[in-house]
Amino acid sequence: MGFFDKLKETLGFDKLKEGLTKTRSAFTDKIEQIITGYRKIDEELLEEIEEAMIQADIGVHTTTRIIGEVRKTVKKEQIESPQALYEVLAQKVADMLGHEIKPLNRAAEGPTVILVVGVNGVGKTTTIGKLAFHMKQAGDKVLLAAGDTFRAAAIDQLEIWGERVGAEVIKQAEGSDPAAVVFDAVQAAKARRADVLIIDTAGRLHNKTNLMEELRKITRVISREIGGAPHEVLLVLDATTGQNAIAQAKIFQEVAGVTGVALTKLDGTAKGGVVVAISAELAMPVKIIGVGEGMNDLRLFAPEDFASALFNRDKE
Amino acid sequence: MIFEGLADKLQQTFRKLRGRGRLTEADVVEAMREVRMALLEADVNYKVVKDFVARVKERAIGQDVLESLTPAQHVVKIVNEELTALMGGTQSRIAVANNPPTVIMLVGLQGAGKTTTAGKLANLLLQQNRRPLLAAADVYRPAAIKQLQVLGEKLDIPVYSDEESKNPVRISQEAVHTAIMKGRDVVIVDTAGRLHINEELMAELQNIKQSIRPHEILLVVDAMTGQDAVTVAEHFDGQLGVDGIILTKLDGDARGGAALSIKAVTGKPIKFAGMGEKLDALEPFHPDRLASRILGMGDVLSLIEKAEQSLDLEKAQDMEKKMLRAEFTFEEFLEQLRQVRKLGPLDQLLGMLPGMGNLKKMPGMEVNDKEMKRVEAIILSMTKKERRNPQLIDGSRRRRIAKGSGTQVQDVNRLLKQFVEVKKMMKQLQSMQKSGKKGKFKLPFMR
Ligand SMILES: Nc1nc2c(ncn2[C@@H]2O[C@H](COP(=O)(O)OP(=O)(O)OP(=O)(O)O)[C@@H](O)[C@H]2O)c(=O)[nH]1
Ligand SMILES: [Mg+2]
Secondary structure: OOHHHHHHHHHOHHHHHHHHHHHHHHHHHHHHHHHHOOOOOOHHHHHHHHHHHHHOOOOHHHHHHHHHHHHHHHHHOOOOOHHHHHHHHHHHHHHHHOOOOOOOOOOOOOOEEEEEEOOOOOOHHHHHHHHHHHHHHOOOOEEEEEEOOOOOOHHHHHHHHHHHHOOEEEOOOOOOOHHHHHHHHHHHHHHOOOOEEEEEEOOOOOOOHHHHHHHHHHHHHHHHHOOOOOOEEEEEEEOOEOOHHHHHHHHHHHHHOOOEEEEEOOOOOOOOOHHHHHHHHHOOOEEEEEOOOOOOOEEEOOHHHHHHHHHOOOOO | OOOOOHHHHHHHHHHOOOOOOOOOHHHHHHHHHHHHHHHHHOOOOHHHHHHHHHHHHHHHOOHHHHOOOOHHHHHHHHHHHHHHHHHOOOOOOOOOOOOOOEEEEEEOOOOOOHHHHHHHHHHHHHHOOOOEEEEEEOOOOOOHHHHHHHHHHHHOOOEEOOOOOOOHHHHHHHHHHHHHHHOOOEEEEEEOOOOOOOHHHHHHHHHHHHHHOOOEEEEEEEOOEOOOHHHHHHHHHHHHOOOEEEEEOOOOOOOOHHHHHHHHHHOOOEEEEEOOOOOOOEEEOOHHHHHHHHOOOOOHHHHHHHHHHHOOHHHHHHHHHHHHOOOOOHHHHHHHHHHHHHOOOHHHHHHHOOOHHHHHHOOOOOEOHHHHHHHHHHHHOOOHHHHHOHHHOOHHHHHHHHHHHOOOHHHHHHHHHHHHHHHHHHHHHHHHHHHOOOOOOOOOOEO
């Protein structure tokens, strides 16, 4: 069984919907509220939908684009009922997100290296804990690397996760060179025939040139030691983040070659709509989502579900 | 997609009108669309934007604006004024208890930066000759207690913690008792991050509040927060009664519309801003600066202030004259370089300049302190004559300079080339000043 199938099995698709229902209901209620208040599709209705989308952090730019497409479709297909707007909206959003579920990349042979990056406090270390848990469950031998040597007690935090899920942590002292830790970890992953190596990194704001250089160096070390690695560079984005996430995605992509997004904290009231813009503009797929602080609170990102959940009518 | 800043956009909007004389109401409506866009792109809450735009429109339609010769600036000025008014005045004070200890409680979402902020706040108070104690009441996040302990150690101040206990209420109480016994006059309670909709955990905060009666409850908010900021703040304020806000990660490039929205909706003052990961990176909050940051006008005020502090004004003015007369040589350049370096890390500095925030993000435009040092070394290896008259620098001189500065001949070549470009730029700048256009240019310490 492939890695993705295993992950799919452990995570389960229904769970995704389940996780989303909680977060979506506020928005869905809102759309429903809006739409049931109208008997025909008019400017006022579109404006209200636009408002709801902007409030979901989709951003003016992308919202305007989506509404424009919706307008076109409504005209072309002569859609009259406000109820039918759900379908159209969900379809347009899904178009932007890409319709398929994108699995995490996997090395053809040897250890799969996953590098986890992002700004401060988004949920990198927690996401690593959850991922490690699921991969262990699926039968993988998982190794963790404590690449955040900067933040106070960051290493301890990862070690606690390591203990929780039963994964070994490769580390050095606080303040040591993260590239050196990563080098050690890659050697260990090869020597111990680990299936997966997940690397934690210090939170860094994307506008700090020196810290981004450090990250570049880390990726260089990895690819020098294992050809084709890192196989997955996961950018962790906090769903509460607004339009700044776009700048984050752009620069992390440029520096570290991001291959996928992990969208965290979707268990709150924030909608994480900014990923629609990110997927559309940067062709950067969202791969997993975080829906809580426990090790089970990780789901695969299913674009269609995400989109239809955004505009879903039937409440569970 | 790159957000250029409202000032630029308005300029474009109004440029179309040139020659038509004065603005009509329709023009103002058009301008307000730009204002609305700018605010939304900056993450100002949708509802706040609505009210705000209505207010600005009302003012902007007034006679004086319509007849103004520079309508764009005028509108920007109104927007800026209204924003600043909405942000309120500076209020970076902490309520002091009549009977010490003063108890401060930090609350907020996960990952907002509470623990780091607790350390920074302690440091700030330490510098004001207070004697803080930190309380580790985050019993949930792995190693949160350890994190606070490490910060306490660095600052050499006591941290109350109890690794055995899973009861944040008890821990907070004990921390206050310990402070009294040890004669510490401030207690800073670091609580676990939580979602505002988590009833159980919100009730826990209420219990802590009831048992230790904090003098200040400060909500810690990430400057990058989007539209949801208002909901979060309303929940925390509604359930706890928040006294003020601390805005974190403002050293990033988020425009910080969340802060404005929170202030507008809750009326609670923003007291401090976190400007970096180090423990001394907590600053009093300047509402006016955030206003121009939201507008994408750069933190001009901060820059001016910084410049005043560290620049030699006479020299600077003299330099400006020389530059504009294009009498610019490596001598002046070296001087300029040193002045700029006195201002602090370059990338931070550039972020403060209008229009430069984006420049920084463009590939190949990174400003680099190391590069600046190299440039300085090269110039220092030139003779005085060469500095004044760069044309003299031929092949053999280049090799000598490279050797003397520990660089490559290519580096020297590049600098010489860029220097010519800068001189050209100076000329352009002069003509641009006349025509009011803006151009892209590259300083020799940009890659
Ligand atoms: N509610 C919720 N909280 C989360 C989620 N993911 C992470 N968190 C919490 O967010 C906080 C920050 O998470 P970390 O994993 O430490 O974030 P980080 O990116 O590693 O942080 P730094 O290393 O400090 O930059 C912790 O309190 C986590 O428990 C999520 O999906 N939902
Ligand atoms: Mg971390």
